[in-house]
Amino acid sequence: MMAEPAEIQSILGLDVSRDTVTLCDGRRHTVTVANEADALRAALQPYQGTTTLAVCEATGGYEDILLGVLLELAIPAHRADPAKVKAYIASFGKRAKNDPIDARWLSRYGCDRATTLPRWQPADPTQQKLELLVARRLDLVAMRVQEQNRLKAPRSRLIADNIRDHFAELERHIEALNAEIDTLIGESRDLALRAQQLRSVPGVGPVLAPLLLAVIPELGTLNQRQVASLAGVAPHPKDSGKANWHRSTTGGRRQIRPALFIAALAACRGDNPLAVAYKALLKAAKPKRVALTAIMRKIITIANARVRDAVRHQNEIGKINA
Template identity: 90%
Template sequence: MRTEPAEIQCVLGLDVSRDTVTLCDGRTRHTVTIANDADALRTALLPYQGTATLAVCEATGGYEDILLGVLLELAIPAHRADPAKVKAYIKSFGKRAKNDPIDARWLSRYGRDRAATLPRWQPVDLTQQKLELLVARRLDLVAMRVQEQNRLKAPRSRLIADNIRDHLAELERHIEALNAEIDTLVGESRDLALRAEQLRSVPGIGPVLVPLLLAVMPELGTLNRRQVASLAGVAPHPKDSGKASWHRSTTGGRRQIRPALFIAALAACRGDNPLATAYKALLKAAKPKRVALTAIMRKIITIANARVRDALPHQNEIMQLNA
């Protein structure tokens, strides 16, 4: 377990592209461009090993993985920043100029100003990483299937209908194969299997939503009810100013979760369970259906979080007894 200095003395800004990484030393403001290669990065970052240094880079869809691996190897704390937050930070200064050295300097400054509050990057478990990739690929294929189904219904698609049907059949095969691979992966992991079992016990959560929650919300079981609702995009946020007060709206969160929770809420409300009773009570209280369904969505994710949280200590006790 690596320890981090109480006070960061140097922040490295690292602008990552496919082939290169531009490094800015926060103390000297000097920038240098390095090949995005493990050996080259290791040589450039070795002088910072064991110093009170924080490295900041942006999420780039995977091009930063080599850099983060080298930083982990050298025990240099790192933060992988949200590009939207960094962009908003730069915009707040009214600056527009952009190139790799400039971006690296801004990343260094961003890290320096927020070092105390920035979460440190931690490597993702390989099983969790594979699950995330499989679930993301399944979402892509399902979106393609919807597009092809819509094309098949179009009046002018009759001439190419056979081609579209062939593609739909192929997509179905790939989706089924992914479903089988996801089920196998979850079943082989004791932690994922336990979480999946708890999620399946929640009304409305079915075989599609379970792996989605496991992949997109691995934090389930470690958050409070407000945090988990906000992360799922179903928390009502106030919109008040002075004497004016508007209806609270649910915004933000991880975009993949909300549509799936909506389907889960519809399923739960049609069943015979406490959530369906709560939904009917909201309608009886003259709440609009949209508001009532959102409340049920929030209840589903809150219950799921609580059940996973309550099951985890029990699982840890079992593992200690078997050790």
């Protein structure tokens, strides 16, 4: 059984690289082991059953073996946002960097914030696969845009056939990914229910619905402000003293805003309440950019509410049947 936040008494900082993991248990001493399950299991065995919290950074997948071993040994872990750790270190005015130093900073970061750090939990295999498929689709779509731009370049005549061939190949791969994503969602009762609710929101189509399911898996468990902030459409104040600047929408998960913008454009051109709200904002002399951002915010908040209500209803039916 994993220790609760209030029971944590020591912090283990772990700096992960492709081949090695450097451990620091809060003291100056550090040890480096191979980033392999057996080596990590041997190094972490002494911490099993203790009130220790392990803190590592997200490294694009190199931390997966470590997190798997920590889960096996029932050692609670936090996978930290590298940007937050970097800002934390910078607040002390420190610049030196190597694996042992980074492990010590991770341990210190965990000591200062242990009670507020969320504990890492393994992702559902279906959800994890969906995230990978959607991320790959985003990569291929970006490549397709690049090839379109290259084809329009004035000096591309000599290589136009090669570009067209690559463009067609990208199209095939994107279509195959779309089919695989649709199949995956259709085979999961929970994902299918969520996707159905998302598709009922004006402007949300077959591209945005899987994107929301993959990038914001918390959808349906958040309040209006939280979901708007995650989507990058929450207006943040920028005031100081007597100065009151225009509020701006910044931050959030970067994949969502461009897709929400397209969804808002589609919704505003249709016959639905969002189109009515958009016209009302324009009539009130709001700039189009501000009005579209407001519609983007409405789309994500409506989507969150519909998913929440559908999941609650499904759970209630499940309790009755049980």
